[in-house]
Amino acid sequence: MLPSRRALVLSTLVSTAIFEGITIAGRLLSGGSAAEWIERTEPPLWLQIHHMFWAIPVAAVAGAAWRRFPRLGRALAGVAFGLVASDLLHHFVVLPLWVGNTGWHWP
Known part of the structure; x- marks a missing residue:
C-alpha cells in the first residue's frame, strides 16, 4: 500500500471510530431515541x-486542498469517508443490534 493510501485509510478508520464513539456516547447520554431527543430538546437543524x-x-474542502496541500487533502478525505462509514455502521450494524431497527427517520 502506498504511503498516501495508507494515510487515507488510517484517517478514515480513525475518524470512523471517533465519530461512531461520539454518536454512541450522545445516544447514551440523551437517554432515548434520536426522535425523542429531537422532540424533547428542539435542537437546531444542523444537529x-x-x-x-x-x-x-x-x-469539497478536501478536493480543493488535495493538490496544494496533499496531506491536508488526504486527512480531510479520510474524515469525509469516516463520516459516511460511521453513519452507515451506526444505522446498519449498531442500531439493529441495539434497538432492533435501522433508525432511519425524517423529521
Missing part, C-alpha cells in the same frame, strides 16, 4: 442531520 451529510462539505 438533526445524519452525519453522513457532513461529508459533502468536508469532501
